Each structure stands twice: as C-alpha cells, then as structure tokens.
Amino acid sequence: MTKKIFAIIIALAIGFTFVVSASAYTYVHVADNANKLSGEEFEELENIAVKLENAYGICVMLCIADETTGMGDENYAEWIYTDNTDNENGILLLHNDGENTYAVFTTGNADEIFDDEAIAEMRDAYDSNDSYYGGVYDFYELAEEYLEEAYYANDDSDEDTVLTTGDKEEKDGVAFIWLPVSLGIGLLVGFLIINSIASKNKSVHMQKNATVYTRPGSMIITGSADNFLYSNVEKKEKPKQENKN
Amino acid sequence: MSTILEQKCPCCGGAVEFDSGVQKLKCPYCDTEFDITAMPEDTSNQVEQINWNSQGAQWGAGETDGMSVYACNSCGGEIVADATTGATECPYCGNQVVMKGQFSGTLRPDLVIPFKLDKKAAKEALKKHISTKKFVPKSFLEDNRLEEIKGVYVPHWLFTCDAVGNASYKAKKVKKWSDANYDYTDTSYFDIYRSGNISFDNIPVDGSTKMPDDLMESVEPFDLSQAVDFNTAYLAGYLADKYDVTAEQSMPRANERIRQSIIDSFKDTVQGYDDVENQGANMNVANGIYKYALYPVWLLNTKWNGENFTFAMNGQTGKFVGNIPTDKxxxxxxxxxxxxxxxxxxxxxxxxxxxx
Missing domain, CATH: 1.20.5 (Single alpha-helices involved in coiled-coils or other helix-helix interfaces)
Incomplete structure (x- = not known):
C-alpha cells in the first residue's frame, strides 16, 4: 500500500513539473506566412519575442504575409493576433509583402505604450533594413525600448497595469536541478519529522532536575548581578538590486 | 602556605590581572576591562558542604515474622514477600526465584505509599500505551506476550534539605537594525550572577540496583502526601524489594538533581536576554535529612523476539512508561x-x- 502511495506521489511530482513547464508561452510571435526568414532566423527572433512577453507581459507580434486573403490588412492583422494568443495586452505589425502595405493591431495596454509615433518609428525600423531578418530584429529592439520606457514610467504608479504588476525579469521557470534539491530538503524534513514521532516510543529517561520537589515559595534570591561585558556590532552590506540594463 | 587567587575572564577564560593604571581588572588576552565589584566571586574552588542525616528506624521485635526473602538465580535480585503472597518469578527478569530464608536485617522503611491502582488497571494501561505509539512492529503488536505482572514496592531514599547555592551565566542580547545600505547586528554580552536558597522535600532516589534508575525516575512523581507510616500489612499481595543501594550511595544522585534545579531555577530569574548559558554552579546543603520509603510500582514484562521489555506503572498515579521497539x-x-x-x-x- 505504501509503495503505491509513494509511486503516486512521485508521479504527481514529476507530472506537475512537466505540466508547469509546459505552461510557458508556446504560440508563434513571428508569423512568417511569406517564408522570408530561415529556420534559424525565425527561431532567434521568436525567442526575442517570447522573452519580451515574459519580461513585460505584452505580446509583440510581427506578421509578414504575401496576401491577406481578401480580409483587408487591418482585419487580417486582428485575426492573426487573436488566433495566436489570448494575451489581452499586445501589438501586431502586419507587413503585406505582396502589396507592400502595413497595418497595426493593438489591444489593452499596448494602445498606450505604442502610440502612433512609436508605431511609425517601429515600422520605419523594420522597413529601412535591407533584410527581413534585420528588419524584424530592429522592430523588436525598438519595441523593447518603448516597453522599457513605459515600465519605468509606471514604476512608481499605483495603477494596476500589466507593466507595474508584471515581472520584468525573465521567467524561464524553475531549473530542473531544483527538483533533486527540493527532494533532498523534503527528505531531510521528512526524516526529522518521522524520527521525532518514532522517538516517542521511548518514554524511559532520567529526570533532569528536582524542581518538582521544590518546597513552594522556598526560593529566595539573595544575590543578583547583571554585568555588561562588551558589545560587538556587525555591519553587513545589503544586497543591491541589479538593474536589467 | 600561600595561595594564588586567579580570576578568569568571563569573555575568553584567560586569567585577568589588576591594572593599576585604570584601577580595574583587565584581561591581557582580549583587553576586556572589569570593575572589581563587577567580577563574581570565584566559586570554582569552593568546597561544597553537603551533610545528610538519617531518620531511619530499626525493625521492631517480631515485625518481620512471616516475611521471606526470595532470590533470583538469574539476575541476583532479592525480593521480599509475605507468607501468603509468596513469589515464583523475578519481577525484573521473569526467571524463577527461590526462597532464600526469613527476612531480616536492613533498615525499616519510614513510609510507604499504598497501591491505589490494581493489576487490571496496569494491563489496560499497557494496552493503551502500546496502541497510541506509531511505527511499532506489527509482530510486536500481535505476538508480544505478557509474561509477568507484579506489584512491587520499590525502595527509595527521600532527601529533604535547604540548599544554598550560586550560579553564573553568560547572556547576550541581540539588536538588529538597518539603514539604506547596511544591516547591523549589535550583540551585547553580559555576565550574570545569582545566589539564593531553595528548599527541597523528599527527592526520591531509587534504592534498588535491580530496578533500572531511568525506569523509576520516569514514573515520578509520587504524591507523598498520601504516604503512611510503614506497616508490613501493606505488603500483603505485593512484592517488596530490599534496598541494596545505601543512602550514602544514593546521595550523589540527589545532589546532582539539586544542583541542576538550582541552575534551572536561578536561570528562570535571568530575563530580558536572547540567550542565557550556564557557566557553573556551587551549592551547600543544610538541614539535610533522608528517609527510607517504599513506592508502589506495577512491573510488566513482555517478551518479543526473545527479548524482554519491561514496562512500569506508577501504582499511585497510573503514569505508565516503557520503551517500545520501533519498526525501522x-x-x-x-x-x-x-x-x-x-x-x-x-x-x-x-x-x-x-x-x-
């Protein structure tokens, strides 16, 4: 019976690990419908976009398409965004490569962060580069600058926004190495608890003193001295918060 | 003959010297300075005066008639039983005992606490004791066999005294605070000294070598207000152990408990510190008297895997003790x-x- 319970707990622990690991963002941020990027380029740019979303809570997407299947650029941009993510705070820049037109879809906090001027700058950054890879890279670089600027602008704000409540640091999850460490700590604590319970099986021991036989009210303190000897002040520097930049 | 008085530094333990320049005692090792009045008296070399007087009585003529001594050939234990009770098994090891002869000699007990709880209560207590424990081997629960259950009057020496003592402690206070850049910890060290008096009544010390001391101290305390003057009639139906540890041999244990009580009780008066550590204690005992008493104990022997397990129950209060094997x-x-x-x-x- 205990073996079964043990197996179930281990399975749950491992299962939990994989479930939680899998809960990270898995959808596409760089939608290369026109096949302008190589596999490596796509992967690198996708990683950048994921890191931005993890850090700031804002989904920044870019879509390169040959055509918009008759939907129109704006509708197509919205469709691509909502079809890919549930994040209610985000931006998508659509480049219709066939007609060389652009459209932007923003939602939630991204509306405030990326104003018309910012969007124009980001589009120019993308457009002015000779390669698609370089253009997308520049687009994300500029997007990060705006996100960072907005983050610090909202740092002391009481407003409950994604930027102020979100974790700016990267959230790559807990490293797998912490699983054996956690198990080690758990085993130590478990060992102490169980042995503490088991030690109660021994109830035979010598008495420490005879205070139970003290005559009531018989203790009289006749001499008392509390002498200060010396003091020692230790100073330890506080760990400083590291700035991302 | 001259003697050199050496004062120890409470901080580092080095020998302190009088510094005439600052008119203070100074430790040459850690440079700590002390006012002469602040140094506690060096009591480490004081001789403890501990005197105990007996109140013991002798047996009256014909008082031990009908009481026989039985000896265990296995563990050497000697027990006393009246003619009607008799004894067949040793209450300590469970082996057969043989009648050695008519009871004689030794001191007559001053007091006896009569049994308040019977054999049935002892059996119930054993069941309850085992059932409430965790990780007991299943085979112990199923197979352990109650070999022997005997009510035994265990000889105890009871020590009463007025103790005068002193104790020194090292204490520290820890204060923590922070500013924008640093965390600070200020640890202040103190030398504490307490002296005083405490009186103790009837500290029991087991007077039988066969009865494990830890087992007897574990079933304490007994309520001595219910003790009565000894009468052999109380032994009817029970066994009685003869003391084979004299009062003199039991005194060190009583003194040890008194000393520890002084340390612990005086320590309770040291308040307002984060950590208090005893550095030593001395005591003298005045008006020390001792009595000889018989305490009622139910002894239960069980056997499991060829090993004997002895449990004891306070025959007056029902406190039940005994080590139980653990399933590793x-x-x-x-x-x-x-x-x-x-x-x-x-x-x-x-x-x-x-x-x-």
Missing part, C-alpha cells in the same frame, strides 16, 4: 514518503512563485 523499515518508508511529498510541494511552490 516502516520509519524509513514513512520518511521517504513524507520527504518526497514535501519535496514535491517545495518544488511546486518554487514554480508558482516563479510564475506569479
């Missing part, structure tokens, strides 16, 4: 099981904290 495999399994569970929870919490 079950302990290991439970530790692993609980440890894995706790580990999984810790890891899960780490994930949640990371994701939130």
């Amino acid at each position: 495999k079950a302990v290991t399994k439970a530790s692993l099981l609980l440890g894995a569970g706790i580990g999984a929870v810790i890891y899960g919490l780490m994930w949640l904290i990371e994701l939130l």
